[in-house]
Amino acid sequence: GGSSGGDGDSKAGGKKLVYFMAPNTTPTRYIQQDGPDFKKAIEKLDSDIEVKFVNAGGSSATQLSQANAAISAGAKALVVVAADPNTSEGVLQAAEAAKIPVIGYENPPLKGKMFAQVVFDPENVGVQQGEYFASQVKDGALGATPVNVARLYGNKGDVYTTEMLKGQDSVLKPLIDDGTIKVVCEDYVKDWAPDNAQSAADQCLTKTQNKVGAFLGFYDGITAGVIAALKSKKVEVPVYGGQNPELTGLQYMLTGDQQDNVLKAFSVEAEAAAKITLAAINGEQPPADLVKDTVDNGGSQIPTAKLPSTLIHLEKGKDPGEAVQKAVDLGIFTWKQICTGPAASTPTCKEKVG
Amino acid sequence: MSVSATSRTPLAGRITAAFEDRLRNVPVLIVLGAIWLFFDTRSDAYLSSQNLTNLVLQIVTTAILALGIVFVLLVGEIDLSSAILSGVCATVVANYAVTSGWNLYAALAVGVLLGMVAMLVQALIIVFGVPSLIVTLGGMVVFQGLLLVVLPPEFTVNVGGTDYAKIASEHLPTSLSFVLAVLILIAYAGSRWRDIIGSRSDRTWALVSIGVIGVAVLGGVTVLTRGNGLPFPVLILGVMLIVASYATTSTRYGVHLYAVGGDRDAAQRAGIPVYRMVLYSFLILGACAAIAGVVDASRQLAVSNSSGGGPLMLNAIAAAVVGGTSLFGGRGSVWSALLGALVIGSINNGVQLLGYSPEVQFFATGGVLVVAVAMDVVITRGSLWPRRA
Amino acid sequence: MSVSATSRTPLAGRITAAFEDRLRNVPVLIVLGAIWLFFDTRSDAYLSSQNLTNLVLQIVTTAILALGIVFVLLVGEIDLSSAILSGVCATVVANYAVTSGWNLYAALAVGVLLGMVAMLVQALIIVFGVPSLIVTLGGMVVFQGLLLVVLPPEFTVNVGGTDYAKIASEHLPTSLSFVLAVLILIAYAGSRWRDIIGSRSDRTWALVSIGVIGVAVLGGVTVLTRGNGLPFPVLILGVMLIVASYATTSTRYGVHLYAVGGDRDAAQRAGIPVYRMVLYSFLILGACAAIAGVVDASRQLAVSNSSGGGPLMLNAIAAAVVGGTSLFGGRGSVWSALLGALVIGSINNGVQLLGYSPEVQFFATGGVLVVAVAMDVVITRGSLWPRRA
Amino acid sequence: MEPPILRLAGVSKHFGGVRALHEVDLELRTGEVVALVGDNGAGKSTLVKIIAGVERPDGGEIHVDEQEVKLDTPRAATGVGIHTVYQDLSLCDNLDAVKNLFLGQERTTGWWRGRAVRRGAMEEQAKAVLDSMSVRLRSFTTPVGGLSGGQRQGIAICRALVSDPRIVMLDEPTAALGITQRAEVLDLILRLKEQRRSVLVISHDLKDVQHVADRVVVLRLGTKVAEFSRGRYTSSELVAAITGAHEGVA
């Protein structure tokens, strides 16, 4: 073995190594879309860069090990989606000690120095979901007030859950307080997992004897669990609060089972991260056209690229395909991918893929 | 004569002895009753027909997986990989049945075969001499990778609205369900016929057990068919349990299974093909994992990279152990899969129904589980205190 | 004379016998060497001093936890709760030391005490008669709730820049490290002094083992002090291992520990306080869990709701088993915690260093683990094939 | 007459539906050798286990030195000076001969060294004790799980020699032993008697029983059916009592 690991230039035919550090395999987007998109984008910008992927399996300790390993392997920059932002300061310190720039991505590490970060602001996602839901309530789409609402949050204690909840509550709190909305069930969904969401929805329906006016979730995996619970009981209740999106979320919009979704265009985020990473490697400042904000992450002021997320929703009398088309336009999924399973037989799909 | 008439012994002793033997499942049932009573006083909805149906559907996956695990525990091995494997098999079935449009049964056959082959490979390594904990831990990690490979690029297959989804949503019509239940009872009574007419076993005992089981089966069917009939997953679980029960208690295979788990050396010296018995157990687990995965996916209407993850694995092992199967081999029954899954499921269901905050849910779930098994221990040994040492 | 001179036996037989006895750890070491060689051919960075230091720091938490688990496995019990408990203890220590500004040592004492009390409660239920798998599974769930309770409302405590963080980042100066290493070697040689001068044991054997251990210790210290000195976590782990090794191999406590795990009835009949020995093992595990949690938090510079989660629990159990400790009690050594953690850590580290795609990482991690243990099995039994049955 | 060191009154024990012991009385005096005989399954081992604190009787009393005692655990029995050699030997198969020999009564240094075991001293004493019983081991470090049946029984018996008990109970101590070792055990019993210790021995070998026992107690189907004193019985009387040949006469 080599005596010094700091010098990775000897490796991979002299290519510059960049590590894309994913948190786990659920949600799927990091290995399925963000990672490959990032690789494509940065290699197009500089063919001398080699991207390696690691996956922390949901554990901060593993992620710290991976960061150390990446540093040993001679990484020039780390793109980090934190396995747990709260416990990822170790990663930042290790990188700082080795003088390697860290680019925070989507769910970035907290409380330490970073070169820059790229995010779809989770609080803003929560606000978007909340605002659309509030507008539906006010429009009377959910019937007479008070509307009985079942809320299912993310994994308790996660930064993402806390931030999104802050966003949703900023809109919904007043409606709850004035009695327009009555929260009949609320529960945190362990690990954001569909099956946990399904049993939580099961129990809520039993408890209220199916008297739920609407479900409001946090993410497509959670809404998918809720929809499965509703279908198994043959109960029809509108489901709100999609996000990300997952394939199932878009399909359920086509079948009319899910009302809305917040689109976070992976390719846009990946491209932005690629540009910022390149600047970091070349010792330049973060590109000013992207990185316009500064965010205090509890330890440092981080130059931040805040990307706009888009809410899409079904509309009475309109083809749901119009809403979903936006996701296709953003390159999140193709119609061929979406038009499978239950969506295959929808009129929209018959039209789009024949 | 070899067997002398038993002299009268104290009643308590006779009851305890029975609890350790043919009434082995009664303490768990008492505990289950206590759990139900506890939650019933806290929520009116708990013992509603709707919630009981919920409960049973929620535990089917765990119970089917636990059934397979009972076979593996009985030969003195352990498994950590079957939950993830169930996700892999469910995905493969979804790929063929939904994406490629194969006939559902053909796809199911492929899935079950895959489950069995995957377990066979692991079992061969175990038989080779590597501890099963390590092999199946390694297997678990490999299957996590495999799941990513078999999933399509979107990492999810939505099976809603397809035939696949019907596996969990179909019902056996109420009338047919009752016919089936009665047929099962007749078969059971028939198998005890000799006990009833002969004097070998206690005649009252045979009649009482037929009566109790009759009430339980018919009552269960009545509650579960309140909606549209008997849910298909329940039927699948029921058939699997009955077949497994027959195989383990009445056949040569069953005797050998318990022998291998009780004392592997002694079994081998008696000419039992020990390694083959271990392989069989893992093959059964593989099939159970595939079926559990398919039922679960069909209930969740999708497979994804979280299929087979979460607490399923530990719940299934815990169900087997809560139901009374030993981790050290040779002791337990296939019914422990059902009873243990019911205990765990009833706790989770009740805790969620009460709508406490997550912290309280955690405390209640963990606490009630331990208290439930402690109650079982006390009833079974017939004394509050263990021997001091 | 009771012990007759051993007649000459075939060399292979003598080696195999030694592998099962005093050279028990050699096969694992060979396997570890093979793993290192394998990854070294694939990445230049793998055997660099920097990466080896990384590796050791990465495994410290796992190894400390595995050390506690070895004690529990040795008495024939199992534990699933200690990883989460480590997170709870680390959080409590952080609350006192960072948030409330207590003296770090006082906070540490409270944390270790909490770990021991939590384990004591579980151990009492186990001794009462509930299987340890169930008790610690329940405990795991309860501690998940407890973690949410002890965490402040923002669900995290940041310890960066405090004394707490120094636990993982401080170093013992290089010169002092070598002095310490030499002292340890002298103590070890002293304890084997009687073997060297007497004729009871093989004199060459004693000298060789002192030589080998000397080279290993000094070599290890040389590699690990390349930076600024010996990292503190390594020192903690080392001291714990040496104390544990002395306690299990040379004291009455150690004999009783193995006796209880080997045959609980026989141990009890010999007048050994079996239940107390079980309690001791869990108390030790509780202390190890607290220490592991604190070291981990200090390395990650924070605690949160994910502390103690992830693969830590299964890795720690697997480390103990990979290192050669039996799941069924009475066989194994405390060194298996270190060796097993090294095997698992080396695989993970290597796979991560190569930067494969997630699927391939999963395959490599699981596959290499099974292959590694299979190699160990083959070397230990000295034959490629098991007895057919 | 000297009071009995051990006295059982009306001890009963059931296992589920099986009545293993029914109202058994027994006395043992200092320096006395009592043999317990009976057919297979008569309840001899169960009685020994009750005195050893391994099984708890359903009813009846146990007196040691005229004091009623509760022998709930083996430790309690050891505490009042009772040492037992069990029929199933109760060795720890994963430990070697020396560790088994001294299990629960290790020779240790002080607490300041963590009660380190004095292996050297133990090995020496082990050698002496095993020699005295003609138990020949080829290695002191093999786990006893790998030893021959007779070697294992020899070790179990020798455990009695490293402790200093007032009462020794031996459950079929010679079953697996060779001729030399068997003679040594009979010799041991007589030596124990000389040292004014009390011995309760179970054996199916009636010649041995007649040779060493001051008194013979006969169990049949859990009930005590006869008791003979040395010299006051014939072999055939003993056999008749054991097998129940003249049922109702004995």
Place this chain on the structure above:
Amino acid sequence: MEPPILRLAGVSKHFGGVRALHEVDLELRTGEVVALVGDNGAGKSTLVKIIAGVERPDGGEIHVDEQEVKLDTPRAATGVGIHTVYQDLSLCDNLDAVKNLFLGQERTTGWWRGRAVRRGAMEEQAKAVLDSMSVRLRSFTTPVGGLSGGQRQGIAICRALVSDPRIVMLDEPTAALGITQRAEVLDLILRLKEQRRSVLVISHDLKDVQHVADRVVVLRLGTKVAEFSRGRYTSSELVAAITGAHEGVA
């Protein structure tokens, strides 16, 4: 002379540093009873385990019916008609007496009922067989782990009676038995001989050995040191060979 049904040539076995058997030769003919005697740890059980396919010899050959065979597993040994009663009994403690008695040779119905066991038939035969050996059980459904030492040994011996072996090996079959049962076992050996089966029996009871054995083979420290034919030896010669009293003379 009739060729031997079983012939061992130069069989050796080591356990780690211990030489358990060294170049042992042995022959067994149809209808012959051979006794294997020797001190504790002489290697008798090891030899039996090698023939039973439980241990694998380091060297040497085993011939059955003049054909060399590899007895790698107990199944292989059963396959050539060898049935073994082990010194440690090798019962499954979690199974009841009937299941243990028929383990590996259950009476079953056809495959179309999944080879269901015929419990009734088995219980009846078990009763008959156990009666013939005077083994008295109080319950057929207790796991044998709860039975007395003698009852367990009785069941282990009776297993030989439900199979139809050509060669029966008995390793100290009477160690834990009562007087009646012991006589039954000696009787059993003679009955097996009458049925032209071959018997290899290990015992420390030289009187029994002289009574039943056509030939006596003596092992000492793993080596065969002597072989006597019926009537051609005295008790003291036998003892001398076992203990090695006139070392170098035998």
